[in-house]
Amino acid sequence: MARSLSLAAYRALSRHRHEPSEGQSEPPRPEGELVWAHAGDPARLVALGDLAERLKLIRPGVQVLLTHDGSAPPDKIAHARRGGDWVAALTTDHPSSALQFLAHWTPNLCLWTGAGILVNTVSATAETGIPMILADIDSADFHHRRHNWLPTLKRASFDVFDTIFACTDASAREIVRLGIAGAKVRVTARLRGCPTPPLCTDDDLAEITTDLAGRPVWLAAHIRRDEIAAVLAAHRTALRLSHRLVLIATLADRADSEELVRALRQSRLRFANWDNGDRLDDNIQVLICDSGEDLGLWYRTAPLCFLASSLTPGHGGINPYDAASLGSAILFGPNVRDHLELYERLTKAGAARKITDSTNLAAALVELVAPDKAAAMALAGWEIATEGAELTDTLIELVQTRLDAAGADHARP
Structure with missing residues (x-):
């Protein structure tokens, strides 16, 4: 009940905020599998770009949409584009914007990294039934201002994810203390840039x-x-x-x-x-x-x-x-x-x-x-x-497993 009330309160307040203008039109959604990965800061955007590059080598045909919190400088965005098919800022959490975003992209999987969870966006994503993964969470992420205005909103923000990767034992314990099932939480190394090294014959x-x-x-x-x-x-x-x-x-x-x-x-x-x-x-x-x-x-x-x-x-x-x-x-x-x-x-x-x-x-x-x-x-x-390859490899394996299990249910013909 607390979870539903906190989400309901947040959504109600969000609807009274000014709805963002449409801005630039989105590129067409491609056919086939689409993985959506969000970076909570520029360093994570670089790491997700590297992850996307490796995922596409292993799984031909998959498309990757990378979004970020709007703070990434041009060089980090350029690096991310080596792996991401699309790289864009995602900063608004208005309920209608979240629904429009999901209706356009219809992702097959959501991978969210770091703090600054957009509560309306991730809860609307969870309602679509696609696999959802939260990764690279440390203690600092628990004190992000977005999570603190309602006591139970923090739990609701985390609980929509199927699997959560914490960076330390301490951060894993904090997640469980929120009321998140321990079976969801795993401890891994931090997510770091891990580009594919150049080859030679x-x-x-x-x-x-x-x-x-x-x-x-x-x-x-x-x-x-x-x-x-x-x-x-x-x-x-x-x-x-x-x-x-x-x-x-x-x-x-x-x-x-x-x-x-x-x-x-x-x-x-x-x-x-x-x-x-x-x-x-x-x-x-x-x-x-x-x-x-x-x-x-x-x-x-x-x-x-x-x-x-x-x-x-x-x-x-x-x-x-x-x-x-x-x-x-x-x-x-x-x-x-x-x-x-x-x-x-x-x-x-x-x-x-x-x-x-x-x-x-x-x-x-x-x-x-x-x-x-x-x-x-x-x-x-x-x-x-x-050292960054541990979580990258784990995430790639999990993404593939979840996509295989889901089959083509969310892919467009």
Whole structure:
């Protein structure tokens, strides 16, 4: 009774609020299965974009609608679009808006992450009978202002979900204390970004491994024009102590390839161009690539990588996830604002090291380029990169199970 009264009160008050205007028209609802996933903050939107990308690889034909709380910046939205077929803000909880949203999209499953539950929206969704999953709930989510104005509304907000994933034992206990059945609640790791690493062919990996013949190798990835001189200077310095050392150099912008070649010639470094089909022989000191299209190969080849676009201001750094997940120890510059949180976690775990100039870079190369030296860093990086995979894998498995059980009941012909 308390649950129905709290929901009824909330709905009644919601109806007296100004109904939002229609705004932009929605794109057509596609045929077939549609998974709707909502992110309570920008970090969760990134993680759901990665989850959607993996789900679509495993389950061809499924479509994914990603919604968020309206706070996501453009770069997070762009990342989410790699997996989501549609990405849109969902901020209103007016009862009529909720019904219009559901009538248009008719999702086959709802996956909600984090705080800020739109009570009218999720309760209307539950009334359609589709599977509903609530994930990545921690103690902070219990104190979100949206849940606190009616004592029993918090319970009602949570109880519409079939399965709830808490981040800690403590948050799971709080959920159960609300009156939620313990059988609904499971404890898992946090939901974190977990993009699909770039691939490479076995033939290419075998070829480059044969050509290297055991030589020490390091990778400089996404080099900017204003970083070329520092990278080559560090390599020349390291060559004095490691004479067989090979640098694999990939550019952030293919337009800088002529500048890289000019700098290599000026530095008197012997080089080959992978994209032109050149082979790596014993005399080659630098293997250049005009773009990052083969980074899946190079991260698997090099035990140590310098993630460029970070030495000089203005570039923001690149996402270190791929390098960490594919077993490469990481060096990076001081300008990584776009992915600062992940670099800090990797550094704290001993998986990454910050350098400030070519001298620091050269010293780190000499110390870490041997595979056994970089192995501990690489293992720590792999553990950080894969810690978010636990919940992602669990959610993908559960989504597939629920969709299979529901069959095509909600899919349009």
